[in-house]
Amino acid sequence: LMLAGLGYALVAAFTVLTMTRRMSPLTALIVTPIVFGAVALVLSGKGLVDLGPMMIEGVKTLAPTGVMLLFAILFFGLMTDTGLFDPAVAALVRVVKGDPLKIILGTVVLGAVVSLDGDGSTTYIITCAALMPLYQRLGLNRLYLVCLLMLVSGVMNLSPWGGPTARAASALHVDVQEVFVPLIPGMALGLVALLALAFLFGRSERKRLGVVSIPDAEEFAEVSVSQHPEARRPRLILVNAALVIALLAGLILGVAPLPVLMMIAFAVGLVINYPRIESQKERIAAHAGPALAVASLIFAAGIFTGILQGTGMVEAMSRWVVAAVPAAWGPYMAPITAGLSLPFTFFLSNDAFYFGVLPILAEAGAGFGVDKVEIARA
Numbered sequence: 001l002m003l004a005g006l007g008y009a010l011v012a013a014f015t016v017l018t019m020t021r022r023m024s025p026l027t028a029l030i031v032t033p034i035v036f037g038a039v040a041l042v043l044s045g046k047g048l049v050d051l052g053p054m055m056i057e058g059v060k061t062l063a064p065t066g067v068m069l070l071f072a073i074l075f076f077g078l079m080t081d082t083g084l085f086d087p088a089v090a091a092l093v094r095v096v097k098g099d100p101l102k103i104i105l106g107t108v109v110l111g112a113v114v115s116l117d118g119d120g121s122t123t124y125i126i127t128c129a130a131l132m133p134l135y136q137r138l139g140l141n142r143l144y145l146v147c148l149l150m151l152v153s154g155v156m157n158l159s160p161w162g163g164p165t166a167r168a169a170s171a172l173h174v175d176v177q178e179v180f181v182p183l184i185p186g187m188a189l190g191l192v193a194l195l196a197l198a199f200l201f202g203r204s205e206r207k208r209l210g211v212v213s214i215p216d217a218e219e220f221a222e223v224s225v226s227q228h229p230e231a232r233r234p235r236l237i238l239v240n241a242a243l244v245i246a247l248l249a250g251l252i253l254g255v256a257p258l259p260v261l262m263m264i265a266f267a268v269g270l271v272i273n274y275p276r277i278e279s280q281k282e283r284i285a286a287h288a289g290p291a292l293a294v295a296s297l298i299f300a301a302g303i304f305t306g307i308l309q310g311t312g313m314v315e316a317m318s319r320w321v322v323a324a325v326p327a328a329w330g331p332y333m334a335p336i337t338a339g340l341s342l343p344f345t346f347f348l349s350n351d352a353f354y355f356g357v358l359p360i361l362a363e364a365g366a367g368f369g370v371d372k373v374e375i376a377r378a
Contacts, residue, residue, distance in 0.1 A: 001316075002040075002043055002044075003040060003044075003311065003312050003313045003315075003316035003317075004313070004316035004317045004319070004320050006036050006039060006040050006043075006311075006313055007036075007308065007313030007314060007316060007317040007360075008317060009036065010032055010033060010036040010308070010313065010356075011352070011356035011357065011360075013032050013036070014028050014029070014032045014033075014304075014351075014352055014355075014356055015352040015356060017032065018351060018352055019352070025297060025300075025351040026296055026297055026300050027300075028351075029297070029300035029301050029303060029304045029351070029355065030300050030303050030304075032304075033303055033304045033306075033307040033308060034051065034055075034303070034307065036307075036313075037051055037054070037307035037310075037311050038051060040311040040312075040313060041311065044311075050310070051307065053310070054306045054307050054309075054310030054311070055302070055303045055306050055307060056306070057306050057310065058301075058302035058303055058304070058305050058306020058307065058309070058310070059299055059302035059303065059306065060302070061173045061302060061305075061306070062170050062173070062298050062299065062301060062302040062305070063299070063302070064175075064176075064257065064258075064259045065166060065169055065170045065176055065259075065298055066170075066295045066298035066299050066302075067259040067262075067263070067295075068160065068161065068166075068176060068258050068259040068262050069161055069166055069291075069294050069295055069298060070291050070292075070294070070295040071259070071262035071263050071265075071266045072160070072161030072262050073161065073287060073290055073291040073294060074266050074284065074287050074291050075247075075262055075265050075266040075269060076116060076161070077283075077286065077287035077290070077291075078266065078269050078270060078273070078283055078287070079240055079243075079244060079269065081228050081231040081232070081283060081286065082231065082232060082233040082236060082237075082240050082269075082273050083231075083232035083233060083234055083237065084237055084240045084241060084244070085113060085114065086232070086234075087237065088113055089110060089113070089114075089126075089130055092106050092109060092110055092130075093106070093110075093130055093131070093134070096134065098138060098211055099206065099211045100138060100140055100202055100205035100206045100208075100209055100211070101199070101202030101203055101205070101206045102202070103131065103134050103135070103138070103140065103202070104140070104144055104145075104148070104198045104199075104201050104202035104205065105195060105198045105199060105202055106131070107127065107131055107144070107145055107148045107149065107152075107198060108148055108152050108191070108194045108195055108198045110127050110130060110131065111123055111127050111148065111149050111152035111153065111156075112152050112155075112156055112191060114126045114127055115152060115153055115156030115157070115159075116156065116159070123149065123152075123153050123156075124149060124153075127145075127149055128145070128149075131145060132145070138209060139209060140205055140209070141201075141205065144198075144201045144205070147201075148194065148197070148198055148201070151194055151197075152191070152194055155187055155190040155191055155194065156187070158180070158183055158186075158187055159180070160176045160177065160179075160180045160251070160258055161262075163350065164350075164354075165179055165180055165183075165376075166294075166298065167301075167350065167351070167354035167355070168354060168358060168376040168377075169376055170298050170301050170302075170305070170354075170355075171301065171305060171354045171355050171358045171359055171362075171376075172358065172359060172362050172372045172373075172375065172376050173305065173372075174372050174373050174376055175257075175373075176258060177251065177254065177257065177258045178373055179373055179376045179377055180251075181251075181252060181254070182377065183377060184252070228286065231274075231279075231282075231283065231286075233273045236272060236273055239272060240269065240272075240273070243265060243268060243269055243272075244265075246265075247261055247262075247265045270283065270284075297351075301351075301355050304355050305355065305359060308359060309359075314359045314360060314363055315363060317360045317363070318360050318362075318363030318364045318366075318367060319367075321360055321361070321363075321364035322364045322367040322368070325364065325368075330365075330367070330368030330369075330370075331368055331369070331370065333361065333364060333365035333368055333370045333375065334365065334370055334374045334375055334377070334378040335378065336361075337358075337361045337362075337365070337375050337378040338378040340357075340361070341353065341378070344357055358375070358376075361375060362375040362376070
């Protein structure tokens with residue numbers, strides 16, 4: 001009872017501190033579990049020296065995920081800098097021209113391509129920069145652009161280096177590759193559904209506006225995904241494309257752990273595109289901020305989950321959940337988790353849900369024989 005109470009108090013404190021902006025998620029993930037973990041050890045009659053091994057164990061467990069995210073951000077940032085996606089974006093903008101239906105369908109396609117780097121802000125900035133002039137020139141409803149971009153970002157954010165998958169795998173200490181690969185068919189169906197929705201939007205706008213002739217449509221094709229002209233490598237586009245395809249194929253086939261694949265892909269891409277040491281340092285520095293922010297959050301989460309599990313708090317909390325869930329519902333903990341995640345991720349911060357609530361649901365599911373990986377996917 002004492003451990004369960006402390007565990008729920010820890011989750012509540014973490015949620016309040018992050019949502020009221022008294023602490024950043026990074027510092028709250030480190031400070032709050034140390035405080036509550038120390039209290040739990042003292043009340044249990046154990047020494048505070050036990051906290052250190054718990055934290056190290058948690059960090060060690062999440063190290064592969066942290067490394068994967070670090071190098072994934074660097075790699076896809078590098079590929080964007082080389083101009084790998086520029087021809088696809090320019091061709092798409094050139095093809096859609098003045099047809100509202102094609103433009104709105106192209107919104108989904110372009111959003112999906114740009115979302116490969118896992119950075120939602122980049123997706124919005126680049127896609128809006130590419131398509132907003134067309135939307136304005138034709139008088140298209142810009143809410144369609146906003147709606148479709150948010151939806152496509154949600155689907156593509158399920159990539160291993162996106163926020164939800166990485167957080168779920170980190171919180172439950174499961175292999176991110178094992179979580180992600182079975183989600184691919186669902187992501188594909190999600191994109192098909194978005195194309196169908198875009199078709200309905202586009203057909204409506206085509207009826208309202210008709211197909212507009214734009215003689216100077218070429219001016220809209222001068223959109224570049226790469227934000228650093230000096231870093232573009234147009235002659236190496238095919239080589240870089242082959243590298244990305246090889247990475248994704250290795251991920252799906254499981255030829256090596258994902259962190260290893262990411263490290264190799266980044267190293268190869270960096271050497272091929274920027275042989276000079278100075279250029280390599282510039283590219284790494286250009287993306288160091290986002291990479292460090294995400295990786296540090298994962299390592300801090302290792303302390304949170306390490307203490308939560310090492311002190312026995314998460315196990316005690318899950319027993320209360322198991323006791324509250326009717327036995328007949330036990331085998332359905334995965335869909336129950338999916339249902340609960342809808343309001344929880346809306347009313348709570350993402351970090352509070354993934355690192356505070358999800359481990360409790362996973363432990364409860366384990367009590368009914370449901371694998372943690374299934375809970376992570378849900």
